[in-house]
Amino acid sequence: QAAEEMGMKVLRVPAYSPFAVAEQAVSLAVTLNRRLHIARSRVRNGNYELSGLVGMDLKGKTIGILGTGKIGQIAAKIFTGFGMELAAYDVFQNDAIKELGGTYMSKDEVYAKADIISLHVPLLPSTTKMINREAIAKMKPGVILVNVSRGGLVDTDALIEGLSKGVIRACGLDVYENEGALFFKDFSNMSDATRMQQWDQKFALLRSFPNVLISPHSAFLTTDALHNIVQSHAALGLEVCPAAVLPQRPDQPPQRIPDAGRPAQHCHHHHPER
Incomplete structure (x- = not known):
């Protein structure tokens, strides 16, 4: 106005590459599940031990897709390609999800059933901090959470608590609720002390978890x-x-x-x- x-x-521009964002969501989930980021760091340091690198087969597990628009639909198709069962939630049901063998259910049912949850809903008053303490408490223990949509969908305090308690086994983020002061900037020349003074303290803590993988809002970047x-x-x-x-x-x-x-x-x- x-x-x-x-x-x-x-x-x-309603859509420019839903495939890029969907593929990033899958990449984060697969990397976290098989702990590839940890393996890479170890190998670079000459450590070839296998302890702590155990993942799970995706076949037969359940992917929970929250938001089944273009990006969510594409992510669902890729995940089901691994042989995963599909549990979906959206206020508008998409026939393409049903064609993939997916089942629409309530958010709470998705939380309880899914081994991996991928967020693809827009940021609206009704979805702001939808991933909060109450939602995490309903999730299947050991769930992998992925957010390539909007940072405001996740309550960071609740996420940190869920990670600390082990309810969330791993988390992949391409977005963060207070990313404006951080993303698209280079802080590599700063000392750790300076970073801690200038950075969002919650983000600094989130970044310290070995089972959290963060990309700087680059999911679209192909x-x-x-x-x-x-x-x-x-x-x-x-x-x-x-x-x-x-x-x-x-x-x-x-x-x-x-x-x-x-x-x-x-x-x-x-x-x-x-």
């Missing part, structure tokens, strides 16, 4: 997704800004796209909820 009052157009983002934004921009100016090269004057009869408008975009 504010943009409209200022004469600005707001464009939304060459295919970047290509789709550029293509989608360009197409939308030309649709509402037919007289837009093409990017200027140093050796060329600005080039104006032929006007389709409508005046040029200021264009902005908004990335969708996952």
